[in-house]
Amino acid sequence: MTIAVPADGELAAFVYHEARLIDEKRFAEWYDLFAEDGLYWMPLTRDQPDGRVHTSLFYEDRLLLKVRIERLKNPNSFSQAQPSWCQHVLQAPAVESRDDARNQYVVRTPFVYAESQGDRQDIYAGVAWHHLAVLEGRLRMRVKKIDLLNRGAALPSLQLFL
């Protein structure tokens, strides 16, 4: 099904679907949701304007995302000898801005995210900002930016994708 101008409901459905692909480890399908110049970004500080001269927790182009996804298939990924699993719980995504003429849509989604490995479970909260565009008839992510609530805290290993 190709989309010309997405309805708000279609934008929200994209966000739910995107989180589900991560939780179900359907990473090839998830990767395919990123535009060619797509960016997966989790800033380290509040109001961080830039990911190039300021450190981020994630600032991944498609190449870096590919490295992460392929690594998870590698039997020598020792930190995943006991695999991690994650679960997103999303608040209803809200269309924050839409510009049909310029094909720019921004969706804001508060979330709770749990990452579990063995006996350990870490719970995170934050807000996801999806910057979407219709490309070749389907919605894709130009930017997925995650404002993690405790981004400045001393964090343990965070191994999957928020």
Place this chain on the structure above:
Amino acid sequence: MNRYRNDPAGIAALVRPDSVHRDVYCNPEVFDLEMERLWHRAWVYVGHASQVPNAGDYYTANVGREPVIMVRGGDGKVRVLMNRCAHKGAKLLSAAQGACPGGILRCPYHGWTYRLDGSVRTIPLREGYAGSGLEESPAARGVAAVANVAQYRGFVFARLSAAGLSFEDYFGESLSSMDNMADRSPVGRLEVTGGVLRYMHDCNWKMFIENLNDTMHPMVAHESSAGTARDLWKTQPPDAPKPMVIEQFLPFVSSYEFFDKMGVKVYPNGHSYTGVNFSIHSQYSAIPDYEAAMQGAYGAERARAILGEARHNTVYYPSLTIKGAIQTIRVVRPITVDRTLIESMTLRLVGAPDSLLERSVMYTRLINAPTSVVGHDDLHCYRSIQEGLAAGGNEWVSLHRNCPPAEPSVVGTHNGTSEVSMRGQFRAWLAGMTAPEGPR
């Protein structure tokens, strides 16, 4: 638990020339003694002067388990004060860094105020203390300032113990790694910037610091991350421009021969660095604007010598590790016997193009972040040691690699895959744990 406290011979028996007993990593009493002795007597990294550029600016840290404030006074001097009100002990500052309002320190509990050198400025209703003995008590002396503070190329260190080696004697020629990092700025100055990555490690602090000069692990532990990057890169056309991320990942899966020939240099007192001859940082792409600026500042020959160094990790035992060639540092904050906070920072080479900082920022995110696929596998290994050492049958950790019989000294340049740097660390550890007690 008082098994080791009054038993110097018991402590000494934990360290053999070629191996160490598991209690150095696992025993809570040994950890307590490390904080009281080794970390008290060592010159411990506090912060960088560039983090407190103006009078009244502060940065909070811990030296061992003791909370401190690094603060710049009105006289421009950077001091290290105990972060403890002289009255009832409340921490005066709780934020990571900032500026003291009004250029004074004010306790949030009862409002005692102090000058930036720690001396008492005001006490509310002071007349209530008349004849009370307060004036003769420690409280009247104000906030304790650490007497032994030294600054080198902006790096600020404190030694809590009144007795001990001078800063220069403690670090000696290892300071050349700080020189090389700072000299990479055309104006010879560094500035900490770009945020602090804080990564909690559930392992003993020594596992982290030993790993910094361990060159036998990257090709194994990082095969899944750097090796994956290498394999993905192989699928690209041969003339494709090599992205910075690939330049940074690929050397991690270099051969044993590469890491062996890199060389390791060991100094007295536990300090050392890998990358004597070349390192994983040697093959980064040239940045022509920067090289021109360096030649303009230093002349061609000197600029070539500065940039020709590619030191990988320099360990300033026990609290700081720096990567001069890529301008990142990691600070070691032990919390408990099996919990250690690692804080990673990037430094701007003042006067150099932003692309240098961009390279540092990318490196620290790829390698040192809680989200790093390289860091994940390192931490997995440290945790595995912490848990594995509970196993019976062998209470000793081997540090035999390239250890000659009756190794006379560890100081000098060695083949890069030797475990000599770790043996050097434990010589320093033993000295710090068993030296006669100086005045506190």
